[in-house]
Amino acid sequence: MGRFILRRTIYSLITLFILSLTIFTVVRLTGDPVTFLAEPGARAEDLQRIRAEWGLDRPLPVQYLSFVKNVVIGRLGNSFNYEMPVSTLYFQRLPNSLELALAATMISFFIGIPAGIVSAVKVNTPWDSLGKAVALLGLAIPGFWLGLVLILVFSVWLGWLPTSGQGGWRHLIMPAVALGWYFAASLLRLTRSSMLEVLRSEYVKLARLKGLPGYVVIAVHAFKNALIPVLTLAGVNLVVMINAAVIIEVIFAWPGIGRLLYEGIFQRDFPLVQGIVMEAGIMIVLINLLIDFLYAWIDPRVRLIK
Amino acid sequence: MATKTLTRRAVLRTAALATTAIATPFVSRARAAGDPATAGKITVAWHTNIAARWLDPSQHDGSATPDNFINALHDGLIKNYKKELYNHLALADEFDLAEDAKSATFRLRQNIYFHDGSPVTPDDVKWSYENYKGAWADVLHRRTDRIDIQDKRTIRFEFKEPFLDFPRLMGTSNVCGAAWVVPAKYYQQVGKAGFVQKPIGAGPYRLVSQEPGTRLDFEAFDGYYKPVHIKNLTMLSVPEAATRVAMLDRGDADLIYFITGDLLPGVMKDPKIMLAPVVSGNWWVEFPGFENPKSPFHDKRVREAVSLAIDRDAMNQAECAGLGVVDGNWINDDVEYYLPWPKWPHDVAKAKQLMAEAGYPNGFTYDWLTPAPPYYSRGERIIADLQQIGIRGRLQQLERGVYNARRQAGLKAWPGVNIILAGARIGASWANWYESLFRCGSRLGADSVCVADLDDKFAQYTKSENAKDRNQLAHEIQRSILENYYFIPVFRHAFNNGIGTRIKAKTWQDVFPTVTTGYAYPWEEIELKT
Numbered sequence: 001m002g003r004f005i006l007r008r009t010i011y012s013l014i015t016l017f018i019l020s021l022t023i024f025t026v027v028r029l030t031g032d033p034v035t036f037l038a039e040p041g042a043r044a045e046d047l048q049r050i051r052a053e054w055g056l057d058r059p060l061p062v063q064y065l066s067f068v069k070n071v072v073i074g075r076l077g078n079s080f081n082y083e084m085p086v087s088t089l090y091f092q093r094l095p096n097s098l099e100l101a102l103a104a105t106m107i108s109f110f111i112g113i114p115a116g117i118v119s120a121v122k123v124n125t126p127w128d129s130l131g132k133a134v135a136l137l138g139l140a141i142p143g144f145w146l147g148l149v150l151i152l153v154f155s156v157w158l159g160w161l162p163t164s165g166q167g168g169w170r171h172l173i174m175p176a177v178a179l180g181w182y183f184a185a186s187l188l189r190l191t192r193s194s195m196l197e198v199l200r201s202e203y204v205k206l207a208r209l210k211g212l213p214g215y216v217v218i219a220v221h222a223f224k225n226a227l228i229p230v231l232t233l234a235g236v237n238l239v240v241m242i243n244a245a246v247i248i249e250v251i252f253a254w255p256g257i258g259r260l261l262y263e264g265i266f267q268r269d270f271p272l273v274q275g276i277v278m279e280a281g282i283m284i285v286l287i288n289l290l291i292d293f294l295y296a297w298i299d300p301r302v303r304l305i306k
Numbered sequence: 307m308a309t310k311t312l313t314r315r316a317v318l319r320t321a322a323l324a325t326t327a328i329a330t331p332f333v334s335r336a337r338a339a340g341d342p343a344t345a346g347k348i349t350v351a352w353h354t355n356i357a358a359r360w361l362d363p364s365q366h367d368g369s370a371t372p373d374n375f376i377n378a379l380h381d382g383l384i385k386n387y388k389k390e391l392y393n394h395l396a397l398a399d400e401f402d403l404a405e406d407a408k409s410a411t412f413r414l415r416q417n418i419y420f421h422d423g424s425p426v427t428p429d430d431v432k433w434s435y436e437n438y439k440g441a442w443a444d445v446l447h448r449r450t451d452r453i454d455i456q457d458k459r460t461i462r463f464e465f466k467e468p469f470l471d472f473p474r475l476m477g478t479s480n481v482c483g484a485a486w487v488v489p490a491k492y493y494q495q496v497g498k499a500g501f502v503q504k505p506i507g508a509g510p511y512r513l514v515s516q517e518p519g520t521r522l523d524f525e526a527f528d529g530y531y532k533p534v535h536i537k538n539l540t541m542l543s544v545p546e547a548a549t550r551v552a553m554l555d556r557g558d559a560d561l562i563y564f565i566t567g568d569l570l571p572g573v574m575k576d577p578k579i580m581l582a583p584v585v586s587g588n589w590w591v592e593f594p595g596f597e598n599p600k601s602p603f604h605d606k607r608v609r610e611a612v613s614l615a616i617d618r619d620a621m622n623q624a625e626c627a628g629l630g631v632v633d634g635n636w637i638n639d640d641v642e643y644y645l646p647w648p649k650w651p652h653d654v655a656k657a658k659q660l661m662a663e664a665g666y667p668n669g670f671t672y673d674w675l676t677p678a679p680p681y682y683s684r685g686e687r688i689i690a691d692l693q694q695i696g697i698r699g700r701l702q703q704l705e706r707g708v709y710n711a712r713r714q715a716g717l718k719a720w721p722g723v724n725i726i727l728a729g730a731r732i733g734a735s736w737a738n739w740y741e742s743l744f745r746c747g748s749r750l751g752a753d754s755v756c757v758a759d760l761d762d763k764f765a766q767y768t769k770s771e772n773a774k775d776r777n778q779l780a781h782e783i784q785r786s787i788l789e790n791y792y793f794i795p796v797f798r799h800a801f802n803n804g805i806g807t808r809i810k811a812k813t814w815q816d817v818f819p820t821v822t823t824g825y826a827y828p829w830e831e832i833e834l835k836t
Contacts (some may be wrong), residue, residue, distance in 0.1 A: 083499040253544040255520040
């Protein structure tokens with residue numbers, strides 16, 4: 001187990017190294033941020049002053065090492081645009097994104113998992129077709145369109161919910177539904193396929209032959225085992241929702257991390273983009289690492305796979 | 307008989323005195339923000355992210371954006387206000403530009419304060435000016451010889467040479483922020499980064515809290531020298547236009563900026579929304595490197611054909627529901643020495659004839675037409691218009707930063723044959739347009755346009771101390787640009803905003819009275835219905 005943990009940890013560190021190098025390079029390929037920081041047509045000496053002020057005049061390897069060193073000690077630099085530490089900005093927005101992502105995850109669970117189970121249990125029936133239609137719509141309907149329709153219906157026509165912003169549970173409903181809808185569809189599909197696989201397994205057949213009631217077979221024997229990949233996906237989905245709900249956050253003026261990232265890209269705010277991507281990357285790597293450890297703990301065969 | 311000459315100095319002095327006289331009743335109501343009349347709350351939905359630097363006048367980027375914020379939080383010595391383009395007395399109650407334009411003197415109002423309660427002093431004015439780093443800082447600092455504090459209220463700027471444009475630069479908040487006074491001690495204490503997090507100004511509203519990038523909460527400043535009608539002002543960043551319209555419709559916002567063309571038909575039918583079509587930036591077509599004889603646009607007839615092919619009314623209708631203005635100059639009519647010009651004709655047959663005369667009976671192909679982002683649909687319309695006369699090319703969509711960088715890089719960034727559909731709104735003086743966009747080596751045009759004889763005339767203009775000569779030169783230069791089709795004006799678009807039902811307004815101009823901007827200041831004068 002010790003060697004497994006060490007191996008996985010090294011893989012994770014390599015992943016983070018590649019990520020840091022990639023994001024550092026990619027943001028610099030998009031152009032010179034000084035065009036945003038200086039007034040249009042500023043003099044060469046002004047541009048030079050700004051470059052020096054932000055450390056952009058140093059050689060790229062030096063800038064990269066400085067970036068990595070700062071990440072290691074938990075400092076992600078100062079945002080060009082906000083003129084404040086990226087980590088402060090990130091953690092200011094994180095609770096908002098967590099709030100939205102958790103609500104969307106709950107919605108995706110409540111819709112996706114029961115519908116997936118019904119679809120699998122009633123396979124090739126109208127219920128299954130309905131489930132598949134829901135999944136298809138969920139994956140096909142763009143989030144921005146769904147968001148705007150929700151605003152139109154529930155805010156403008158019915159006047160039930162506030163249009164946008166943050167300020168209480170009523171503000172949360174529409175962005176959470178718009179965000180959770182897509183993930184509900186993906187959970188539905190995965191739950192369905194996972195359940196179908198489990199329902200065809202020998203031990204489920206045995207449980208049925210033993211005369212166990214159908215709901216016991218489904219709930220206790222099948223669903224429990226089918227849930228493992230679903231929860232794995234949900235975990236990754238949650239991280240994606242926290243860090244990349246750009247469109248929903250823009251439409252609902254939700255002050256989350258996705259919007260912060262979008263603004264950072266738009267303003268070519270290198271430290272901000274690097275910082276958010278690194279934070280998200282670290283989060284995903286840590287969650288995957290944790291899941292790997294849990295798998296290895298639950299199923300010792302996993303440890304033997306090299 | 308002695309003749310009295312109407313000098314510029316006399317006009318300015320009279321204007322200053324008249325404004326002071328008009329303002330006196332209001333001044334006597336200083337601290338009126340504490341009156342019971344100051345009540346209520348409005349929410350403004352802003353159309354982009356809110357950049358922290360917009361809260362600091364010393365970082366003014368020269369664009370028509372920070373003025374929305376600094377007019378709430380800060381105040382200038384003089385400023386653009388309603389129909390006064392630059393010379394409304396604000397923190398100063400007296401302003402005088404010397405007859406030789408080699409000095410300017412401001413006298414501060416009595417009992418004016420920053421939001422932290424400290425008085426606004428000439429030292430703050432001097433420090434703000436000397437430490438100003440934003441747009442036009444180099445011009446202001448280069449031409450200023452020294453600044454003398456004459457007494458507790460009076461400050462005098464002395465210039466190395468006549469500086470007739472000084473008041474216009476100082477007083478136009480969508481051009482320059484040098485006259486917008488920040489508390490020197492506080493700024494030095496907290497630094498630039500600290501200041502944008504907790505800015506302190508002398509404007510009608512003090513910042514209570516901010517969520518960086520997304521929300522600003524202001525409260526009426528009870529030490530302001532004029533009444534402030536609404537107690538709380540919130541500015542929210544709402545990037546999606548449809549959401550802003552829904553907010554206004556439902557009453558979640560009272561004022562929204564920038565309603566896009568596709569939403570206008572619905573908004574115009576909505577009884578809950580008063581549309582404010584503020585005629586704003588100008589749009590024009592230019593041809594980088596047209597001076598090169600190898601360029602097909604080198605021939606004036608081709609440029610004229612382009613002008614004749616553009617259906618300006620259709621553009622205005624499609625892009626702004628007809629609420630923009632199709633006029634003849636590429637420079638806005640709200641600036642000094644603007645030259646009025648009649649509407650350009652739309653005549654495809656004549657355009658084709660000119661193309662044939664120029665040796666292009668079957669037209670030609672150019673590389674790219676690049677519109678100012680994100681107005682790509684406007685570029686597509688120009689492409690379609692030009693195709694009718696055989697000028698064929700493709701649309702190039704650039705991200706805003708890349709577009710700006712290429713504009714500033716000049717000709718080397720525009721290889722091949724290019725057309726740019728540019729747009730701008732620049733305040734104060736026609737010269738700012740020329741200086742920023744047309745002059746060879748200009749801030750935005752770089753070397754993509756170089757017309758030596760006009761640049762020579764412009765140099766004469768900037769050196770001239772005589773208003774009549776300057777006016778003549780300004781008009782000569784503008785006329786030449788238009789007659790030679792160096793720039794081809796398209797239209798002035800409408801910056802469409804929306805006003806909700808809670809705001810007191812008989813017409814939209816009651817909320818958007820300042821002619822030099824698309825924003826709703828002076829904020830202190832907006833009222834709610836009782």
